[in-house]
Amino acid sequence: MLGPKGVITDAHEIEPWASDWRGRVHGQSAAILAPGSTEEVAEIVKLAAEHRVPLVPQGGNTGMAAGATPPADGSALLLSLRRMNRVRSISAESRLAVAEAGVILADLHERAHEIGMRFPLTLGARGSCTIGGLTSTNAGGTQVLKFGTMRSLVAGVEAVLPDGSIHCGLSGLKKDNRGYSLDQLLIGAEGTLGVVTAVALRLVPAIASRAVAWAGVASPEAALALLRFLEARTNSIEGFELVPQDSLQLVLHHIPGTRSPLSGEHPWHALVEATTADPKHDINGEIEALLGAALEHGLIGDAVIAANEAQAEAFWKLRDSISEAERAEGQTLAHDISVPVAGMPRFITDASAEVERAFPGVVASGFGHLGDGNIHFHARAGSHAAPDWYEAEGAAITRMVDDLVTAAGGSISAEHGIGQLKREEFARLAPPGRIHALRAIKQALDPLGIMNPGKLVP
Amino acid sequence: MLGPKGVITDAHEIEPWASDWRGRVHGQSAAILAPGSTEEVAEIVKLAAEHRVPLVPQGGNTGMAAGATPPADGSALLLSLRRMNRVRSISAESRLAVAEAGVILADLHERAHEIGMRFPLTLGARGSCTIGGLTSTNAGGTQVLKFGTMRSLVAGVEAVLPDGSIHCGLSGLKKDNRGYSLDQLLIGAEGTLGVVTAVALRLVPAIASRAVAWAGVASPEAALALLRFLEARTNSIEGFELVPQDSLQLVLHHIPGTRSPLSGEHPWHALVEATTADPKHDINGEIEALLGAALEHGLIGDAVIAANEAQAEAFWKLRDSISEAERAEGQTLAHDISVPVAGMPRFITDASAEVERAFPGVVASGFGHLGDGNIHFHARAGSHAAPDWYEAEGAAITRMVDDLVTAAGGSISAEHGIGQLKREEFARLAPPGRIHALRAIKQALDPLGIMNPGKLVP
Numbered sequence: 001m002l003g004p005k006g007v008i009t010d011a012h013e014i015e016p017w018a019s020d021w022r023g024r025v026h027g028q029s030a031a032i033l034a035p036g037s038t039e040e041v042a043e044i045v046k047l048a049a050e051h052r053v054p055l056v057p058q059g060g061n062t063g064m065a066a067g068a069t070p071p072a073d074g075s076a077l078l079l080s081l082r083r084m085n086r087v088r089s090i091s092a093e094s095r096l097a098v099a100e101a102g103v104i105l106a107d108l109h110e111r112a113h114e115i116g117m118r119f120p121l122t123l124g125a126r127g128s129c130t131i132g133g134l135t136s137t138n139a140g141g142t143q144v145l146k147f148g149t150m151r152s153l154v155a156g157v158e159a160v161l162p163d164g165s166i167h168c169g170l171s172g173l174k175k176d177n178r179g180y181s182l183d184q185l186l187i188g189a190e191g192t193l194g195v196v197t198a199v200a201l202r203l204v205p206a207i208a209s210r211a212v213a214w215a216g217v218a219s220p221e222a223a224l225a226l227l228r229f230l231e232a233r234t235n236s237i238e239g240f241e242l243v244p245q246d247s248l249q250l251v252l253h254h255i256p257g258t259r260s261p262l263s264g265e266h267p268w269h270a271l272v273e274a275t276t277a278d279p280k281h282d283i284n285g286e287i288e289a290l291l292g293a294a295l296e297h298g299l300i301g302d303a304v305i306a307a308n309e310a311q312a313e314a315f316w317k318l319r320d321s322i323s324e325a326e327r328a329e330g331q332t333l334a335h336d337i338s339v340p341v342a343g344m345p346r347f348i349t350d351a352s353a354e355v356e357r358a359f360p361g362v363v364a365s366g367f368g369h370l371g372d373g374n375i376h377f378h379a380r381a382g383s384h385a386a387p388d389w390y391e392a393e394g395a396a397i398t399r400m401v402d403d404l405v406t407a408a409g410g411s412i413s414a415e416h417g418i419g420q421l422k423r424e425e426f427a428r429l430a431p432p433g434r435i436h437a438l439r440a441i442k443q444a445l446d447p448l449g450i451m452n453p454g455k456l457v458p
Numbered sequence: 459m460l461g462p463k464g465v466i467t468d469a470h471e472i473e474p475w476a477s478d479w480r481g482r483v484h485g486q487s488a489a490i491l492a493p494g495s496t497e498e499v500a501e502i503v504k505l506a507a508e509h510r511v512p513l514v515p516q517g518g519n520t521g522m523a524a525g526a527t528p529p530a531d532g533s534a535l536l537l538s539l540r541r542m543n544r545v546r547s548i549s550a551e552s553r554l555a556v557a558e559a560g561v562i563l564a565d566l567h568e569r570a571h572e573i574g575m576r577f578p579l580t581l582g583a584r585g586s587c588t589i590g591g592l593t594s595t596n597a598g599g600t601q602v603l604k605f606g607t608m609r610s611l612v613a614g615v616e617a618v619l620p621d622g623s624i625h626c627g628l629s630g631l632k633k634d635n636r637g638y639s640l641d642q643l644l645i646g647a648e649g650t651l652g653v654v655t656a657v658a659l660r661l662v663p664a665i666a667s668r669a670v671a672w673a674g675v676a677s678p679e680a681a682l683a684l685l686r687f688l689e690a691r692t693n694s695i696e697g698f699e700l701v702p703q704d705s706l707q708l709v710l711h712h713i714p715g716t717r718s719p720l721s722g723e724h725p726w727h728a729l730v731e732a733t734t735a736d737p738k739h740d741i742n743g744e745i746e747a748l749l750g751a752a753l754e755h756g757l758i759g760d761a762v763i764a765a766n767e768a769q770a771e772a773f774w775k776l777r778d779s780i781s782e783a784e785r786a787e788g789q790t791l792a793h794d795i796s797v798p799v800a801g802m803p804r805f806i807t808d809a810s811a812e813v814e815r816a817f818p819g820v821v822a823s824g825f826g827h828l829g830d831g832n833i834h835f836h837a838r839a840g841s842h843a844a845p846d847w848y849e850a851e852g853a854a855i856t857r858m859v860d861d862l863v864t865a866a867g868g869s870i871s872a873e874h875g876i877g878q879l880k881r882e883e884f885a886r887l888a889p890p891g892r893i894h895a896l897r898a899i900k901q902a903l904d905p906l907g908i909m910n911p912g913k914l915v916p
Contacts, residue, residue: 094800140633165891175598175796175832176869179896179914184642188635338633342552372632411634433623438637444902456637
């Protein structure tokens with residue numbers, strides 16, 4: 001059935017795909033199956049069901065929760081979707097693209113650009129992450145504020161269900177009320193309910209121009225007030241990232257060629273991106289006027305708009321280098337969490353104080369997608385921390401952060417999913433009724449337990 | 459547990475709620491249970507599970523598929539959510555409202571309006587339909603083009619699951635990747651997987667002004683070309699309804715006080731609504747200029763913009779009176795169907811011709827939400843049809859329409875759901891894998907079969 005390209009058994013070729021990309025979790029697999037079509041995926045799933053061999057679907061292997069890493073006992077086979085990398089159709093008129101699971105995000109960006117359109121979701125791994133993985137993890141990124149996560153960008157899903165049947169939801173119907181949405185159930189299911197083989201995706205008109213601004217603010221509350229102020233006056237805001245002074249300092253210290261956008265010091269910073277698809281719209285003028293008004297209202301201390309694309313990229317580089325700068329400084333523990341947007345400023349302040357009080361020497365801070373109520377809450381070991389700090393204190397700090405998030409009505413996984421790494425905490429904190437429902441759905445659709453076992457469902 | 463208002467056993471009081479509002483399906487129920495809180499709903503569900511008594515959740519009883527009508531054998535109790543009619547919170551800042559299941563749509567519109575916001579979904583039954591019913595049927599309406607169906611407007615669901623546990627998804631998190639989305643599973647589940655008790659809903663800024671235009675076009679193809687032309691030049695288009703000349707004539711003939719917006723005759727018509735939230739935006743000027751350009755491009759034969767709100771309402775009345783005018787003319791068979799937008803013009807032309815050829819004397823036509831790929835495809839008996847035409851030929855015509863829709867990659871239920879009335883056709887036409895998956899999910903979450911039995915799942 002599978003051609004010579006379709007089965008990889010060379011241990012050296014398998015090895016990089018058997019560990020998660022952060023190198024934290026190491027699995028084993030006797031082979032990678034790499035089908036070239038949906039029909040081949042269906043054949044593989046039927047055989048897997050017949051022989052009770054678990055499958056671990058995998059795209060670009062860029063996940064943050066080890067959701068695509070096989071178990072260590074070698075009991076499962078990797079099912080790579082990377083060879084299924086065709087854009088089956090793309091249309092500016094219907095504003096839809098149908099992309100196979102293995103299409104790389106950056107390639108889809110390019111294909112959309114060629115027809116004057118845009119797929120409005122992006123993230124750091126865009127050069128290697130795949131559409132199937134993005135769908136299965138309901139990925140987010142920096143443009144969720146305006147366009148939502150994958151869940152709101154997916155117009156239909158094609159998938160092979162655990163019984164080997166093909167679910168086809170690719171017709172891109174805008175209205176379809178024929179019962180439970182299998183499409184929505186498969187989005188974010190991390191491959192535990194079936195294998196996503198292709199997705200219909202919404203496109204939007206290409207960006208004509210953008211304005212990128214950097215503002216110094218007094219507090220997370222002030223940053224949120226600035227966002228509300230802008231949102232009430234324009235619908236061009238597409239990104240709104242919060243950066244603490246402490247994180248900016250680390251970037252300036254560790255990342256070569258960076259410089260602070262503002263001359264003075266500010267306790268917090270907001271990186272604002274506004275875009276327009278209308279070539280006649282003076283987006284820089286609009287944002288400049290709005291920031292001027294925000295300054296008059298006392299919402300910000302200072303602000304600057306990038307004078308050109310190079311400067312815009314330099315502003316974004318400051319934001320995007322925070323994790324790297326933190327790692328250069330020492331051991332860091334990252335938490336991808338969300339709380340209701342209105343409660344985020346208070347959460348950042350209170351949770352940081354509480355973690356620093358409970359774990360002396362630790363520096364806690366939150367940065368990221370303030371407008372989505374999603375920040376990356378990091379705890380950094382003090383410079384004199386023991387080399388085993390991560391192993392010694394990490395789990396206790398994570399439990400504390402997760403407890404604080406849960407108490408604030410938030411989520412312990414905002415955009416990275418549960419995978420293997422958050423399963424224990426998910427089991428500890430989710431309401432029993434929810435766990436029961438998830439287990440029942442998993443058991444109903446995958447009674448043999450062959451789809452990505454040991455992931456997501458506690 | 460339930461107070462005196464909470465249990466209704468008077469047969470006369472029950473009777474209007476035991477039939478669907480079109481009076482087609484008649485059920486029986488010994489009582490209506492009308493809880494006042496989520497906790498009371500949970501108690502009722504637990505008791506129902508203990509005693510194996512099926513429950514039929516009901517809101518305003520305005521559904522089109524008899525999905526809230528109890529079975530005829532009297533085996534089930536009605537569970538009315540109408541007493542749960544509080545708007546728990548509403549905020550212009552967070553752009554969210556939390557409404558209980560029994561809140562009437564028109565009341566929510568008013569509450570949003572009071573704070574300068576808007577809940578952008580509306581439909582004919584807005585004075586009596588409820589938020590719970592709208593969620594459970596994933597309702598659509600005339601503004602889906604811009605804002606989507608309920609599925610894209612619901613930010614979170616609170617529901618009582620069939621085991622009596624309370625699922626709370628009301629925190630309105632913008633990013634939350636903790637496993638399968640129960641919220642999305644409950645939306646459109648027609649009360650078969652649990653009882654929706656409250657919903658967090660997205661709000662948008664209130665409309666500052668609107669432009670309503672009527673254009674005469676040569677064909678459904680021309681109407682779609684006009685829509686594409688407008689959409690490529692503005693993002694203000696919110697409604698785009700297709701009206702055939704034949705339907706307009708029926709309205710002018712049967713509905714008092716109506717007149718044609720255009721002086722000449724056109725084979726087809728498009729009703730266009732554009733809105734803006736920006737008081738400075740001259741929406742009438744923009745649409746007038748665009749229609750002028752469309753005229754020059756030969757896309758339309760003629761067009762007129764409503765000079766004031768009264769005229770705008772008069773234009774909409776023409777569209778909204780089509781079903782009533784058809785009923786006045788004689789027996790009519792309605793189909794709420796969707797196909798991919800690009801394929802809709804051809805579907806309307808071909809399917810009408812095919813039905814009229816197969817059933818001599820029948821007049822077939824499609825009207826409605828062209829921009830959503832969703833039309834109401836109606837078949838009208840000739841004036842000399844026998845009184846039992848509906849019973850004699852109706853099922854055969856419906857099967858033919860449903861076959862044509864399925865062949866075109868469409869849905870036999872675009873916005874009305876499956877309920878009781880479309881269950882047989884759904885079972886006939888859905889892929890076996892899909893039916894299998896739906897049954898497995900239903901059995902997994904409601905193993906006792908107490909939640910709205912006999913609905914949706916074939």
